[in-house]
Amino acid sequence: GIEQLLHPQIGAAVEHTQKFWNNPYNRVAVSMEPIMAVIYADDPYAAGDRVRQFHERINGKDHLGRKFNALDLEAFYWAHETFRRGVQNLVEQYSQETFADEQRRQLQHESATWFSYYGMPMNMVPESHEANVEYRRFMVENVLEMNPSAERAIDLAINRQPPRPESVPRAVWPLAKLALVPVTEMMSLITIGELPEDIRQKFGIPFSKDDQKHLDDIRNVIKTFEGPVPDPLQYLPVYDAIRRDRIDQRETFVDTVTYTGLTLGKEVARRTIVPFVKGAQQSAKTIRSILK
Structure with a gap:
């Protein structure tokens, strides 16, 4: 930068x-x-x-x-x-x-x-x-x-x-x-x-x-x-493209497990952490308005 x-x-x-x-x-x-x-x-x-x-x-x-x-x-x-x-x-x-x-x-x-x-x-x-x-x-x-x-x-x-x-x-x-x-x-x-x-x-x-x-x-x-470190972690966020375009279409068991875990983790974050952060932001706004 x-x-x-x-x-x-x-x-x-x-x-x-x-x-x-x-x-x-x-x-x-x-x-x-x-x-x-x-x-x-x-x-x-x-x-x-x-x-x-x-x-x-x-x-x-x-x-x-x-x-x-x-x-x-x-x-x-x-x-x-x-x-x-x-x-x-x-x-x-x-x-x-x-x-x-x-x-x-x-x-x-x-x-x-x-x-x-x-x-x-x-x-x-x-x-x-x-x-x-x-x-x-x-x-x-x-x-x-x-x-x-x-x-x-x-x-x-x-x-x-x-x-x-x-x-x-x-x-x-x-x-x-x-x-x-x-x-x-x-x-x-x-x-x-x-x-x-x-x-x-x-x-x-x-x-x-x-x-x-x-x-x-x-x-x-x-x-x-x-x-x-498994490939899915080393090559974030482009591992999807690497996985899709692999010529031999093979990956290690560790890579498969890691990729699956990351995919599930992203979905959990989308459904839980993101709404929590938004709720915290809204609560902070409400508190500020009350204090005013």
């Missing part, structure tokens, strides 16, 4: 709409579903068109009076590039897989195919992994800049101050936030620590040796448990 927000056009677009800051968790969830659909949909070009159309009306002027447009090719491709880097970083730092230059070249090739589904011009797309390394260096040195959106996101991460989700009533948020301290600490550490080092250095984003040691510990723990 921060890596994207440091692009002036993306930062301005987020600040302009304000929807992200009003409910960041929901905005991330809403954004990721159509983006993942571009990869897993039966018609990736139609899915890509929908993503592009989401951005058509997002334009205006930033805090310095410069025009921005969410369909600016440089900005649109930079957002895409952060997803590619995220995939690479996830494999390299949080899995037991090795990721040599051959795999990096393959990832760049697949990333270009993925970007082609959006129907955007392809002249920004580096032709190789090596060209992409130079592209990233140019962007960090010459294009990325601090802006209100990026500054706000960095401040939230450094100070461990997660915004309140809309689904959590204000009355219970202080207690919930206290209970979430361990998760907040870990997510803040990952958010800052997984930024590329050249970005942290350019913008003076603090990350100490102790922070790095804690991050390495988290990585090692996840690597240790990543192997035995």
Whole structure:
């Protein structure tokens, strides 16, 4: 997120709409579903068109009076590039897989195919992994800049101050936030620590040796448990598509049991937890109206 927000056009677009800051968790969830659909949909070009159309009306002027447009090719491709880097970083730092230059070249090739589904011009797309390394260096040195959106996101991460989700009533948020301290600490550490080092250095984003040691510990723990984790948990939320399109149509007994359990769990959540949360929200509104 921060890596994207440091692009002036993306930062301005987020600040302009304000929807992200009003409910960041929901905005991330809403954004990721159509983006993942571009990869897993039966018609990736139609899915890509929908993503592009989401951005058509997002334009205006930033805090310095410069025009921005969410369909600016440089900005649109930079957002895409952060997803590619995220995939690479996830494999390299949080899995037991090795990721040599051959795999990096393959990832760049697949990333270009993925970007082609959006129907955007392809002249920004580096032709190789090596060209992409130079592209990233140019962007960090010459294009990325601090802006209100990026500054706000960095401040939230450094100070461990997660915004309140809309689904959590204000009355219970202080207690919930206290209970979430361990998760907040870990997510803040990952958010800052997984930024590329050249970005942290350019913008003076603090990350100490102790922070790095804690991050390495988290990585090692996840690597240790990543192997035995059943496929349905590793590949959420796209396991349905993987399961449907498997060539050999085989899966382990553990995978089958896990998938069935997750399916039942989602149905239980839909029938019980969701109504409970809605009821709690309505109760909070009633209490507030009485107190007024």
